[in-house]
Amino acid sequence: MQLVITGIHQRTTPVALREQLAFADADLPAALQALREQAIEACVLSTCNRVEIYATMEDDADPQALAHFLADWHHVDRATVLPHTTTLVGEAAVQHVFRLAAGLDSMVLGEEQITSQIRSAVQAASDAGALGAHLRRMIDNALTAGKLVRTNTGIARLNLSVVSVAVDLARQRFGTLAGRRVLVVGAGRMAELAIKHLHGIAHVTVANRTAARAEALAQRYGVQSAPYAALPQLLAAHDVAICCTSAPDVVLTAAQVAEAAAHSPQVLLDLAVPRDIDPAAIALENVTLFDVDHMQAICASNREARAAEVSAAEDVVRGEVAKFMDWWATQRIVPTIRALRERAEAIRAAELERTLARLPNLGPSEQAAISALSAAIVNKLLHSPITSLKNPSEADELAHAVQRLFQL
Known part of the structure; x- marks a missing residue:
């Protein structure tokens, strides 16, 4: 069995392609079931900055099949998708997931939102029956590593996120957001985070396709819903709009933005993938439009300023990856250990039956004593070989030797 990851992310793939390859929540169960044709276990992480498939596959399976699946499922030509995909196998795949959970691979260094996104992906895979013990162990250990990094280093001390970077962009535009009117479109985690950043500073209005969710969010934070x-019309009445829905298509067309801009300048922050605002709106007069890709320069600067924390965090991740790989190595030889035990038990049981047949006068307690003695001898004989098999540095070589010696 091999661990494989394939996917795209914001550093190598423009948002125009990422939004074509994003998985809507409603489509995930069917996608995960389809993935099981290629993989033993599967999990899909789809965020505004990345789309990744985590899988365990048979040793002779082609890891590139996951990249082909990503393109084919979304009906995007493979020739368009494959140059942007990265496929990792084995320890490289594990290291990627651990770094991601620690916020080291995020656009915003150290951001914590990725942990909730990973947990949501795990839950979706579990609900679809696509998550097995191996992937769950890897992801759980990655989340633990992420917690260790944030606890033991200063990588998350500024509590940054894509939302906080977006709010800072708006603040730079106006000098201050105090007293400004901000429209938040959406009612999910990112919308709530935006309201938290703006609460008590700006006049916030929240709007969402499902009115009840917008009203509940507005009531929770003491803001307005619309x-x-x-x-x-709301767009024209606000200074800033932060859009972060999970809609599959744009929710604000260029024509609607142009109409609002005719009444007042528009500062628009599109944090959604697929994008909520028609990209053509960026060319309109009186319109300043930022999408997630526009924020990369700010995030790169933040990363450079925190190089010491990154180095310390990488050390923590390397240690946790090593622990997981030790466990993974033992999993590869579990079938050999099981087969060895079964062979020994079969021989023991056959010889015990033959011996007891020759001793018909033995009572039940005496037969039990002989049975226990034979089991103890087998266990003691197997103890040292099995202990050696569990040594990660020798596991594969010894497993092959045991298989040949005992014809397993």
């Missing part, structure tokens, strides 16, 4: 159908 009808989703009035979105174009």
